[in-house]
Amino acid sequence: MSVCAIILAAGKGERFGQKKTHLLLGQKPVWRHSFDAFLSHPEVDRVGVVFSPEDVVTIPEAAFVVAGGASRQESAKAGLNAVGEDNDIVLFHDGARPWVSHEVISRVVQGCREHGAAAAAIPVTDTIRQGNVLLNRNELSAMQTPQGGRRTDFIRAYASTEENFTDDVAILAIIGVTAQLVEGDPKNVKITNPSDLPQLPELRTGFGYDIHPFAKDDRPLYLGGVHFENHPGLDGHSDADVLLHAVVDALLGAVGLGDIGVHFPNTDIQWKQARSTTFLEFAAKSISDLGWRILNIDATLVAETPKVMARAAEIRHTIAQCCKVEPDRINLKATTNERLGSIGRGEGIAAMAVASISRQ
Numbered sequence: 077m078s079v080c081a082i083i084l085a086a087g088k089g090e091r092f093g094q095k096k097t098h099l100l101l102g103q104k105p106v107w108r109h110s111f112d113a114f115l116s117h118p119e120v121d122r123v124g125v126v127f128s129p130e131d132v133v134t135i136p137e138a139a140f141v142v143a144g145g146a147s148r149q150e151s152a153k154a155g156l157n158a159v160g161e162d163n164d165i166v167l168f169h170d171g172a173r174p175w176v177s178h179e180v181i182s183r184v185v186q187g188c189r190e191h192g193a194a195a196a197a198i199p200v201t202d203t204i205r206q207g208n209v210l211l212n213r214n215e216l217s218a219m220q221t222p223q224g225g226r227r228t229d230f231i232r233a234y235a236s237t238e239e240n241f242t243d244d245v246a247i248l249a250i251i252g253v254t255a256q257l258v259e260g261d262p263k264n265v266k267i268t269n270p271s272d273l274p275q276l277p278e279l280r281t282g283f284g285y286d287i288h289p290f291a292k293d294d295r296p297l298y299l300g301g302v303h304f305e306n307h308p309g310l311d312g313h314s315d316a317d318v319l320l321h322a323v324v325d326a327l328l329g330a331v332g333l334g335d336i337g338v339h340f341p342n343t344d345i346q347w348k349q350a351r352s353t354t355f356l357e358f359a360a361k362s363i364s365d366l367g368w369r370i371l372n373i374d375a376t377l378v379a380e381t382p383k384v385m386a387r388a389a390e391i392r393h394t395i396a397q398c399c400k401v402e403p404d405r406i407n408l409k410a411t412t413n414e415r416l417g418s419i420g421r422g423e424g425i426a427a428m429a430v431a432s433i434s435r436q
């Protein structure tokens with residue numbers, strides 16, 4: 077038995093606010109997703125499309141492209157009339173359902189073969205009321221597409237009524253054909269309102285820079301939260317961890333919370349000698365409290381000494397732990413300043429960082 081699928085994409089999308097089937101979803105228009113799903117299905121032989129008259133164009137892979145009508149049923153009828161006589165089974169599918177799977181298509185094709193007509197449906201999960209009457213949820217089904225049956229049955233049914241249906245197999249009841257309901261898929265959503273489209277996450281980026289001179293007195297050196305023994309330390313109010321300060325500033329910058337000095341002023345005695353991991357934990361918590369998630373942090377340390385890359389894994393781990401993310405979201409790079417300028421003369425260490433965050 078030869079199968080022809082019809083993609084209905086001639087609607088105006090009034091509830092959506094524009095012609096939703098022509099919107100780009102990823103790399104291609106909404107209608108093209110289901111068109112490709114049917115075209116690549118081993119049991120579907122041909123796929124035709126119904127567009128609004130002004131959108132009709134030639135599509136090389138399509139069996140036909142025809143103009144639809146003012147109602148969905150008129151569009152379905154226009155598609156039906158374009159199906160070749162050698163196609164025994166016709167499947168109607170909403171072009172506004174781009175996430176249809178091969179499994180659902182297979183179940184409807186099998187239902188058509190075995191019962192003469194079939195439609196995808198899913199159980200209703202919400203309680204439904206009609207006026208004051210609560211309907212029995214267990215007896216209700218939410219109808220999806222594809223819906224299909226024999227081409228000759230559809231032609232007979234369409235010829236015998238002017239009544240309007242939004243359901244394709246419902247019309248077959250007029251000629252006494254009852255469709256089998258097969259398992260649809262909750263993911264096979266019909267895009268009706270803008271909220272039916274996946275929302276793109278909001279993305280932000282922050283940048284941080286810091287520089288500290290080496291201390292004259294005997295202080296420990298901390299870089300990225302890690303202690304470097306037997307190396308002169310950096311001067312500063314806190315532990316002077318220049319790398320973490322750049323990372324904290326990048327995070328605060330991304331979320332719009334100023335810089336490290338706003339939150340931990342170097343005039344405040346409580347931050348004297350403080351470990352900068354505390355500052356980083358604060359910045360990471362502020363980000364998650366505001367509903368954001370850290371995507372990645374990339375930092376560069378500029379120093380003639382020490383050799384930090386030997387301990388890069390430890391540093392990435394420490395930063396990741398403070399931020400409560402996986403270490404593969406943290407990247408560390410190091411460079412010397414080629415003996416140029418103050419850093420090149422070994423007078424201090426600088427660091428830069430960028431951080432990306434996202435919110436759904």
Ligand code: CTP
Pocket residue numbers: 084085086087088089090091092096097126144145146147148149151152169170171172173266267268
């Ligand atoms: N459809 C069609 N021809 C019409 C009306 C609808 O081909 N005259 C198609 C739509 O393009 C859609 C599917 O039928 O793929 C389901 O219809 P619906 O969700 O109601 O889409 P629209 O009619 O475009 O939307 P609205 O009712 O909000 O205007």
Ligand code: MG
Pocket residue numbers: 087148
């Ligand atoms: Mg409509």
